[in-house]
Amino acid sequence: MIGKSVPRVDAYEKVTGRAKFTEDLLPKRCLVAKVLHATIGNGIVKSIDTSEAEIMEGVVKVVTFHDVPDHCYPTPGHPWSVELAHQDVADRNLLTGRVRYYGDDIAAVVAEDEIIASRALKKIKVEYEEYPVEIHPRKSMYGSKPPIHFDKKDNVLARSNYFIGDVDKGMEEAETVVKGTYKTPIVQHCHIENPISYAYMEKGRIVVVTSTQIPHIVRRVIGQALGIPWGNVRVIKPYIGGGFGNKQDVLYEPLNAFLTTQVGGRPVKLDISREETFCNTRTRHAIEFDLAAGVDKEGKLIAKDMHSYSNQGAYASHGHAIAANGLTSWRLQYACPNIRGEAYTIYTNTPVGGAMRGYGIPQVCFAIECFMDDVAEAIHMDPLEFRRKNLIEGYYEDRYLKPIAANTNGIFECLKKGAEYIHWDEKRKKYAKQTGAVRRGVGMALFSYKTGVWPISLEIAGARLSLNQDGSVQLQLGATEIGQGADTVFSQMVAETLHTDMAHVHIQTVQDTDVSPFDTGAYASRQSFVTGTAVKHCAEILRDKILAYAKTLLPEIDTRELSLRDNWIWADEEQVISLAALAEESYYSLTNSSVLTAEVSEQVKKNTIATGCCFAEVEVDIKLGKIKILHIINVHDSGKLLNPQLAEMQVHGGMSMGMGYGISEQLILDEKTGRPLNGNLLDYKLMTMLDTPDIKAGFVEMDDPMGPYGNKALGEPPAIPSAPAIRNAVLHATGVAFNENPLTPQRLIDGFKKAGLI
Template sequence: MEIVGRSITRVDAVAKVKGTAKYVDDHFVPGMLHAKAFRSTIANGWVKSIDVSKAKALPGVVAVITYEDVPAHTFPTAGHPYSKDPSHQDVADRNLLTRRVRYVGDEIAAVIAVDELTAEKARQLIDVEYEEYAPVLTAEAALQPGIPEIHGGTGNVLGRGGYEVGNMAEAVAESDHTFADEFSTQVVAHCAMENYSAYAYMEENGRIVVVSSTQIPHICRRIVGQALGIPWGRVRVIKPYIGGGFGGKQDTVVEPLVAFLTTKVHGRPVKMELSREETFISSRVRHPFQFRIETGVKNDGTLSFRNLEAISLNGGYASHGQSIANNCGTKFRQQYRQKAIKYSCKTLYTNMPAAGAMRGYGVPQAMFVMESHLDDIARALDLDPVEIRLKNIPETGHKDPLNGIVALSNGLKECLVKGKELIRWDEKKSNRANQAGTKRRGLGVACFNYASGTHPVGLEVAGARIVMNEDGSVQLQVGATEIGQGSDTVFSQMVAETIGIPLSMVHILSEQDTDISPVDLGSYASRQTYITGMAVRKAAEEIKAKVLDYAWGMTDIPAQVMDIVDGWIVYKHNGEKITPLSEIALDAHTDVVHAKPFTADVTNNARVNALAFGCTFVEVEVDIPTGKVEILEIYNIHDSGTIVNPTLAEGQVHGGVSMGLGYALYEQMLFDPKTGKPLIHNLLDYKLMTALDTPEIGAHFVNTFEPTGPYGAKALGEPPAITPAPAIRNAILDATGVKFNDLPMTPQRLIAKFQAEGLI
């Protein structure tokens, strides 16, 4: 392969560096109105009365819309493909504006004004009287009988799930040891550089156009249609460049409301941009989980059974809800062999911001509990943490008993071997017995598995359209969205490789427009390279076949003996040049009889999936008196099949590991237990790692080939964020002998536990 596998500079690099790439906020629309939401200041209750008269009277205010003005029906917001099967549909529990407030930040009303400042001022002029209930912030509180339900009729249970595979009784009986423990993870925020921003206007034919920083334009169109109760084709969604999403924009946070607001001002453009504070308190967060795990194991470290109970806390609205807990359970199952495995989970409503999709989609939580627990078992049995993992990894070709996914490629063992070498595991382990002193070093490892897309749970439709110009260059349109991950570059490489043209001859349209972009479900589930890549490759193959067939007609040389290499039609057997591709393309545009410019408009419904694997190896130095953990070395080693663009892949790993480090050590949204008010809602208080805090991150890949993936590729987007936390937790354990079962592992927590265990 000439172009796939090469570290091409990303196609949007210059535009992004120079600032010419246009984001939502770079769009200038004359006469744009600005909207601000009036948000609940209480976590739980309802609005007894609202007075918007002062707001309406403020000069520059165009309209004030309240919960009284919105449709009565509810709609879902999660960025999932639609299903006609009601049992497969997302929970529709949200109104455009609400009288029943469910978290601090819930949207009660919206002010539309001629500028943002006026909208902000008017928002502050709205008076409201609440009836307040005690905030529900924990599982215990949510399940307390007799309290007002957050959503009537639910008992505050959004969903339940689980499975049991294998003969559990036998497996329990065969176990030499049984281990049980409890873990918990925290609420974190995505912190994409670009906050949520969208504007909407109406075309003169009454259709609504929404321009949004979204990962999911086609799904967004459907949800806006549902929210407003209009046919989905009456909505058009346009996605310009986007400053990150991380799953937060696999949801419809502002689009339904701006779409509704424009209908209230005769179709004038209405924009709503959330501030950083609003993004923290009123968009989406990562689900906090509480876990109880139990594992049966033989003396040699072979797993006999595993049992996980999970409670996921979801906030005030469903969003992705129970899907996260389900995914947590699937990845818990797929990683190791055992005789029997059981998972049970429930997702509860609370009075916190809605938890939605976030990089890893429940799996960072799953891997934190299972990989931490596995180290505790290894330690108890005096087994090497790497050895116990190697012992339990299923062979390549293993078929999951429930979803039927076959791991046609599985490089997890190679990842572990590679990571051991990189960090000099054995050498350091043997030198570290019985450390004393205040600074102690330790090694940790954690493994993960992840899927490439959502099959068979979700639909995996992707589309690609290619048109070839007279000079042989092509335009590529996809419905999948570039959200910073580099998918536009990867798709361009695939097209150049497949057709046989230089990368400079591939022009990708980075903007998605649901009116014209091929239908694709969007960017999530680490599906772009694998799922959309299949459609892209299919379209490129169709173009190549058309070119060679046309060339056959022109040259009388059979298509089968020709190839396209670097923009030339050549003999396949010896590479001898026959004619420039541009001659063929020009003829296909201009021949009086045969003219028919080459196009391909392809949909691919992928009903396969591929497991990506990998692990984190880390060496830490723990300063016992201060509780500070320094990362000395960290390596993420990935089996993502063929790496289409090594530099971009490294970038994904660097970003993901950085996110994982924050998850392990620093990041957490806290809420006042009495009022439910968020205590942290800005980037000063929220301890996001900066470049200065971030250690050098080693990104490595093992060489596998996924037969179902385009050019052998499989998922890479989310995996890097998954295992830093358990690896660091295990390294701290290795250094200090102290187990930390709750994230994040902040200095405060470390000191408290070191004191409790007598280290200080």
């Protein structure tokens, strides 16, 4: 079953609209909550008057920051740690009177319906004292009065750095030293389904049904936020309409949980608008990179230096993990004896940066891969040749975090496929010396990406299997289907290991922390690797139990080896009992009945690096400042493909996100307040089908020894390389190096003007 393009197990449900999302499950007479957001970018609430709202008919409860527990809690979807040093930064309250960004949550209304709730919000009177707003990290890092958080006088949430070899000496010895500064914008996930949850109480416990990637983590954080035992919280995750990392954060679930406790446990819905999703959930961190490199006469990198400045926004969320992840990747993949890296993550008065597909790597990849082209150009070398010269072939491992290793490394094969598809050599020459207003170019970029989070953080996954009377199995996981096809590939894994077909595997789609095995959820590109390891182990245990039970039924089978194939038990090459007959016996035998189940909770102490590249051919209309993508391909080494068709779809989606990152998407903030100016799907230029060229997904399949089925990361990687590949193609077409994405018409026009092209 592994390696086959079986249809998604949820295809029919989703196509027919029958799949149940959170909104579809709302209980009858569910109250509605709405959040009051601050209308200043930095300051404090001097006074808040809710009296008019409270007396409105249909208003059930109004709470303000005065009413919520006053201890802080962390929100990111990381596994917790029992070690203080590894715990996430706890800097958020359910509601706050200390406004840190435009839109901060200061009060909430619970009402009988949406309209009353909205009207009640308008009746709340707030007086503020305003402080200066700082939206730029490289300014904020010199401090503000008062500090944004705690006593952090420099507003630096965290800084990390490392030295390998002697960079200064390397630079001195270099034939050429190149420097560049690269900037990435704030973008947003734009999942179809905005965050939505509803909460109610049951037997003294709080139940939250929510559109999340991480139900078990949401459970923990609600416990932390409300200061109640975590076992008193139950989180249920139905089908969700995308997440891309935004729902790898605990968003409004703790507030929703708190609100139901304020109305006697009645069900309360808290869903938010698209505008709130842009402003009040999470974004991709904007990061600035100062890069420098020294190369020797042969064009080999002999020194690299990176200093990065990540804009955290107003709350820590995933915090420094994103910038640190980028910093780690600076020392991977390209061989170089002397490397220095330094990363800052800095609080500002802007919307909060969190997890987003690629977790810092799209940013750093944009910087590095633009820079690699710029270095190649400086030494007059073909950028592909330059990369091939400097890339590590075969196995390599991270210096500091050894389990992170390229156990298989298909990058050279990927480059070959990509170059062939785009006709690299031919077109690099053909487009070398163009004139005129419309010019073409080819560009490329590559990346590496670690699959799970070990050993930076814990990797643990659980699985439970139960054999039904008809020989089919129930599969339960804490890992989540978030649109990526997880339920399908997990089912394939079980079918593979039990040597059966898809019809015999019934996966539980809804996660319920009361009954689903513990798993930290859908993030990184971990699930098919980490959870897959648990699933395989669990299926092996069940298979062994089945065969052991078969032996009790078949005492005459003594020396022959039993195996499970095609829903039969085989003794050597003879079919001896069908799995269905065995299963029925296991349920109903009067002499020896015991339903066969298997469960594992498995810590996974391994990791592996996936790789890949993007090649793009673009046509640039210099006068219009318009990029047309003519051809684009991603080629991935993600190990063995579990389901080629799903893999291809995953790549298509990621490329769409990467192209948007390259040419159109950015959340623009008002300089004075930090307020988003285009936080809606009309003004925020998400790629649509009309903007999307034919896109091509290529693969280099190598069985990875660490992957449970030879597989490596494929969830996030597709989103990484397209933006720098497009930028490099524009450089090739026009000779103009744009060091900040997205390459919007305005940015292009400005650049071309500056370069004298118009």
